[in-house]
Amino acid sequence: MDRRAETTPATRTCEELVCQRVRALLLRRLAWLQSLWGASAPGADWDWRLDTADIAAAEAAWREGPEAQPFNAAIAACDSALAGHEGRDRRRIAAVFGLTTSEADLLDLLTALAVAPELRRVLGAVDPGGPGGATVRESAARRVLGERDGPLWRPAGPLAGWRLVTEHQGAAGLCLGASGFATRMMRGVLTLDRALHRAARELPPMPLPDWAEAPAAELAALAAEDAPVRVILRARPGEDTAPVAAALAARLGTGLLELVPPVGTSDGDLVEMTVLADRIALAGGMALLLPAQAWQGPGPAGTPLVLTQLAPGEMPPPARGRIDLVIDLPSRPVAALQAAPDGAGAQAGLRAARDAARAWMRQRLSQLGRLGRAGAGWDDLVLPEAAFRQLRRLVFEAKARRRADRAAALGSGVTALFHGPPGTGKTLTGEVIAAALGAELLIVDVASIASKYVGETAKNLRRLFDAISGSDAVLMFDEADSLFTRRTEIRDAQDRHANTDTNYLLQLLESFDGVALMTTNRKGNIDPAFFRRMRHIVEFRPPEMPERLRLWEQATARLCPAAERPEPDLIARLAGLAEVTPAQIRDAAETAYFLAAEAGTGLGREALVEGLEAELAKEGRTLDRRLAERMAQHA
The missing domain is CATH 1.10.8 (Helicase, Ruva Protein; domain 3)
Structure with a gap:
């Protein structure tokens, strides 16, 4: 077999050039082994020979000789092409994630094995004791790439930290493989990882309120100095900072990626999601909006501009190497939009901004649960007159409590329990109430909240209420009796923690400033303590x-x-x-x-x-x- 044929770059895409370069590297390594042992093809019995006589220094000297020159020429030709326009995606990966030359070469090898299965056969010949497939032993990778000093792989290095390379310890030793994100970037494709499909979204640009001009100028000055900044947006419960965050990012000419972990996300999964969101924001040149709990872990390491929301007076844990810019939001920051100048153009701009905000809000809420059907009206409901009166009072009360002059004295939260057999219109009623209030209906999957692990249910509830804060959405717990179950006599630790979760939920409902609806088919299973905390209890009977x-x-x-x-x-x-x-x-x-x-x-x-x-x-x-x-x- 003529291994030296077709070793010059004939195509000009980055991925193909990388694959041709890796092919030349593998063939060069194979040629050395065959010259060393005089075998036409290696086999499993080569392992003992590789361990005893395959010396890196001898191979390095061989690479300077005439037998290796055709391979060296092919590698150099690929390097020359990759240094030009064709290699921009490869250079971008190395620059964005701070890879050394050796780390970039290792990523080349792993990416090529992932996208070109034919190269795996050559790797099998070079390393017959390896794991096979698209992974390679670190020791074998070092010899293929001609590295003589030190390991290629650093567990604390950028390949591991940015999840560009996966690792596992198997029978063959430490084995490495390229992540899907790395292979996509080598093609110039930047997409969300599967783990972020329901947890991260790019937010549309939003207009900057007048009150935010001064902090926006301060942020621009910091950005001009290339200083990594953490913007801490502090707002009262019920105020949403995401539109302001999107407006600040737009003022700097960048997009904004928001991370909203699904309800039920564990602390470990949240740390991983933060890394993945940080990675794609850094690669895409975007700012990153994180929930407050993301700072309980290591936090983002690369994205220059990170924003987060906290309550007034609160501060997150220190972020090493970042300058904190604290912005305290006034009540209802979107009120600045309503002060726009009169005129058809201004009104059209205001409508467009509101439409964009509503579309963004629907997208954000859809990550937390199921959105109710839009457009439901009172005429869609067929209920006894008594139930109608209760529901209309509920809507009137919710609107009245939102008034600034009433909220301080009365609070702005309204709770209701809907009970009755399945199919009697409880969910439809929630849709009607949300439409009457001009809000979205978020229907929460109770199974995603409750957890058998101690303390996880309370964490999930806290994340849900934090995430919905400021959205003005109507929150509905469908089939809520599993969450609002009767508190039990304490017989063991499990009972004690179940009661703790129930008490915590009662506290969250009391402080919630929106409309919270609970539905159940089994009223008898609900803890009586909840009835006292429900402003409205509506029975849904089968129709007469x-x-x-x-x-x-x-x-x-x-x-x-x-x-x-x-x-x-x-x-x-x-x-x-x-x-x-x-x-x-x-x-x-x-x-x-x-x-x-x-x-x-x-x-x-x-x-x-x-x-x-x-x-x-x-x-x-x-x-x-x-x-x-x-x-x-x-x-």
Whole structure:
């Protein structure tokens, strides 16, 4: 086999040049071993020979001789090409993350093995005792790259610290591999890691409020001196600093990446997410907005501008090498937007800013839970009049408490418990309340909050309430009885910690300045202490005949144009066939719609009855045949 053929760079992409360079390095190492032992191909029995006679100094001398020159020439040609425009991605990685020449060469080797499987066969010949695949032993990598002094890999070095290289200790020794982030950067691609898909988002630029002009100028002066800065945005509970952070970053001409760890993130995972967010912000030339708890760990190491939110008077732990700039926000910083000059242009700009802020807020909240459906209105609810009055009082109270002259005396928080069987409209009611308040509805997955590990549930709750603070979103704990369960008599340590979590949640609810809704199908499981802390308790009963009639009318009207809707007397008879919930009526109507469409008929009695029977069958119920036959006789 002519190993010296095709060793000059024929293509001009950075990744291909790196792969060609690594191929030449591997072939040079293989040529040395074959010249040393005179074998046409190595095998597993080479291990003892490599351990006894493969001397680095002898190989270095061989590389200066004529046999190695074709490989040296190919390596030099690749180096020359990589020094030009084609190698900009490789040079960027080394410059951004502070890699030495040896560390950059090691990353080349590992990246090439990750993207070019054919090179792994050559590595197997060079290092037959290695782990195989896209990983390589550190000792073998050192010999392939021609390193003579000291290890290539430093556990405290940038390759490890920035997670550019993965390591594991196996039977073959210390084995190294390239991370997906490193291989993507070698292609010039910068994307979020999988671990950040639901935890980090780039925020859109926001307008800078008038009150922030002075601190923005101070921040610009620090940035001009290339000083790493930590901006500490301090605001009262309920105030959101992210729009101000995005405005400050935009003033400096940079984007902003926000890290919002999902509820339930452990301390160890938060440290890892902080490193990954710091890495992509540094590589992308962005500023980084971190939650306060991120500073309980090592904190970000590379991004020049980092922002964080704290309560008034608080300070995070010291950040080595960073200058702290503290900015105390006035109440409702977005009020500066409302003071914009009159005129169509100003109003259009204000609407655009509000739309951007709302889109950003929806994106941020979606990382914490499930967003409710937008656009629900009071007309969508079919409830007894007493329940309607309770809900309207709740909305009036929430709006009144937001007024500045009332908030100090009354507080701005409102809590409510919705209890009743499944499908009776509790979640829809939450959507209606949020729409009436001009807010988003965040539905929290209780399973992501509760943890079997001591202290984790309290941490998850604290992170949730911190993250939603200032968003004005309505918070809904769906199926909340597992979180608000009855406190137990203390028999062991597990009971004691469960009660501690319950008490902590009570404290969070009392200090929460927004609207918090709890839903449950099992009111009897709820701790009675919660009832005293609920401003409103609303019962959702299965609908009576008049309500079922309205629900069937709504469900069929939503599916059919006016001319094709079932006759009123048919709907009335249908409402009397069975006691069902609003959700069952909606699903039965949809089933009937598709049955009729499949048969090529209108939405008539047969399809509607069959759709209703399908819903009843889910609960093991059947339709009263006498009522159905009587209905058929009147058709």
